[in-house]
Amino acid sequence: MRVVQLVLIAVISGLASAATNSSYPRVNACAALEAALLGDVAYPNTTAYIQLNNYWSDQQRETLPRCFVTPKTTPDVATVLKILTRQNAPFTVKSGGHVPFPGGSSIENGVTIDLVHINGVDVSADRKTVSVGPGNRWLNVTEKLDPLGLAVVGGRDQNVGVSGLLLGGGISFFSGIYGWACDNVRKYEVVLASGNVIYASPNENSDLYWALRGGGGLNYGVVTRFDLAAFDQGDLWLHMLSFPGTENRTIIVGFQNLTIEGLPRDPAAHSVLGVASDPFTGVTTATLTFLHAGVPSPPGSVPAVFQPFESLPKALATSSSTGSVSKYLTLLATPYGGRRDWGNVIISANFSQVVLDDIMSLYAKRNAALIKNGGGDTIAPLALLQAIPVNVLAQMQKNGGNAFGLTPSDGPLIMVSFPISWTNPANDKLVMNSTKKLLADVAATAKKHGVYNPYIYLNYAGLSQ
Ligand SMILES: Cc1cc2nc3c(=O)[nH]c(=O)nc-3n(C[C@H](O)[C@H](O)[C@H](O)COP(=O)(O)OP(=O)(O)OC[C@H]3O[C@@H](n4cnc5c(N)ncnc54)[C@H](O)[C@@H]3O)c2cc1C
Structure with a gap:
């Protein structure tokens, strides 16, 4: 229906x-x-x-x-x-x-x-709602809210636009507590093709409200204002750990356990795991990024949810800091430029060692082929693992649910995406076909082992998806 x-x-x-x-x-x-x-x-x-x-x-x-x-x-x-x-x-x-x-x-x-000039950021008198124009980048929003001790569920990169992120979903530092960004939009102002301006909220045009929360925007109208739920927020805590590729198995299993057990126990915690492959050698480095929406006490300590990773040997680098939301949007930003592609497959977090080994082996083989056939181009592949734990899935049920159709019983899930960058346009077909094939192969492996979830996250979806 x-x-x-x-x-x-x-x-x-x-x-x-x-x-x-x-x-x-x-x-x-x-x-x-x-x-x-x-x-x-x-x-x-x-x-x-x-x-x-x-x-x-x-x-x-x-x-x-x-x-x-x-x-x-x-x-x-x-x-x-x-x-x-x-x-x-x-x-x-x-x-x-x-x-x-x-x-x-x-x-x-x-x-x-x-929409660059429609860029208002207005806080309501009761501090509960922030009305955001669709031409804003996330840093415009956080720079206004940080000094007020407020935040919204939004992007993690300073330059990403508010509209695309909100209309496709929106994984945020705060998703463990509040759900994805789209789950925290109170109301949309939308211009239809007819030129009519309408509003969508739980009480007004509620079907459009549902569709705009994750269904992508442009199919339904041009959103000219997002009213976002605001909450009190102080500084965040960030911790990063890098490990040599020899430790991939241990790190990925750690991330799997974090998704299944750790994150639901501490919804203020957030984590991303990236396994980057060197463009010339194919040697991998795994980097764990941990964020916490509260500064740990005593200062300098690591929140209990992330403690299991502290005892792992062989870390190549670690760093810790505290600061504002804007600070981390700037610090974690991915620079502009270069040729880019990506796509994602979503799997149950309850995958076996075989699935993990198969996926990492498909990733390594694809990367080796690119080194061989890329003519010396700097082709930089990444495998990015993002948790969709059951606490996030529970938050997605707010306000009549969103357009993803996911429920807590589908979880916990892990999104595996494969962003890649390169420089030579002559390699466009080579790289994009390799990503398309990798996605198909990973999906086939996940299906074979019964851990495939058909949901594809629009905001990290490739052209072929
Ligand atoms: C460096 C980087 C970091 C990222 N970080 C995150 C992250 O932390 N969390 C996350 O979930 N995703 C993240 N993403 C993915 C991101 O959410 C999507 O790429 C998103 O589509 C980008 O939004 P945009 O407004 O910048 O894009 P655009 O390319 O401008 O727009 C995206 C789509 O929305 C449509 N659109 C734009 N504005 C409107 C409007 N007002 N009304 C209707 N349709 C509209 C466009 O036509 C297009 O189809 C990141 C992406 C990058 C490249």
Whole structure:
């Protein structure tokens, strides 16, 4: 029933077809937008166009629109959508531009609606709600909230856009306590293709509210305001540990136990495990990142939930610190540039040693082939493990549940994603095909051993997914 309703919303809003229609009559939509907005349109070979064409990956930056339009208000967005849909013009919407693949939030020869100027961050008088404009990056939000002793469930990288992260899901430092970012949106302001402005909350357009929490945004409308639940928050604690690849098995099993038992016992704890492969030797290094939403007492101690890792020998490097949310958004940011791809497979955290060995062996074989065939290009593969413990799955049931369809009985889960970067465009096919095959092989292994979960996390989904 809900699927039917989603399709209906998409058809009624007309956005899905408008954004992809191939019979665009090449009427000059850019000129019409410029006339209607009295400016706010940027054309190729201008400084404004070059500045707006900032994307995390090179492939998105190379996908060039006829113009960028930069509405400043919700009525501006309504005007833009009316013009574009009337002309049947192909368009896309951009917030932080962090989808890696071409066309993610860029469009060749179409119009890119860049929301950069709709960037308010307003705290309600009772400090319970923060209204956030869709053109913000997460650092804009945390820099406003940190001095107030407030936070919202949001991104972990300073430059990621609020919109994409909130509309696709949103794994946050605070997810153990509150769920993913989308589970903590009280209300959306949405402009439909018709130009009508509507609101979606548990009490108003509740089906759209459900769909926007994880179903991706652009199929349903352009979100022009997110009202986010706020909470009191002070400094965080961060701890990082790196180990040589010889310890991968031990570290991954430790992370598995943390997901199954540790994180549900201490919802303020958060962790990510990355196994990076050296671009030239294929030698791996495992890095554990631990965060805690409260500073441990006594100062300098390690919270009990992470203690099992402290006794592991052979750590190559460790670091600990405390600081604001903004500090860690900046510290953990992944720089712009380079060619990028990724994709994810979700498995039960209750996997056996065989599954772990199979996945790591598929990853190593794929990486060795890239070293062999990449012509000396700097191809940098990563396997990223992110926990979806039962406490997070329980939080996802709030407000009528989100669009993922996951329940605590599906968990605990681990998302295995495979981000990769490289520099030579000649290797695009080689790398992207290798990621696609790796994802298929890992999914097949997980299915064979009965630990596959069909859910794919949109925000780390590859083009083939
Ligand atoms: C370095 C890095 C760090 C990341 N960290 C995290 C993390 O901590 N947690 C996590 O869960 N994910 C994370 N991600 C994944 C991230 O959530 C997704 O890539 C997300 O889509 C990026 O959002 P954006 O606004 O920057 O992207 P964009 O590319 O601008 O937009 C993403 C999609 O949303 C659509 N869209 C944008 N704005 C709107 C709007 N207002 N209304 C309707 N549709 C809209 C776009 O058309 C596009 O389809 C990270 C990604 C990167 C590259």
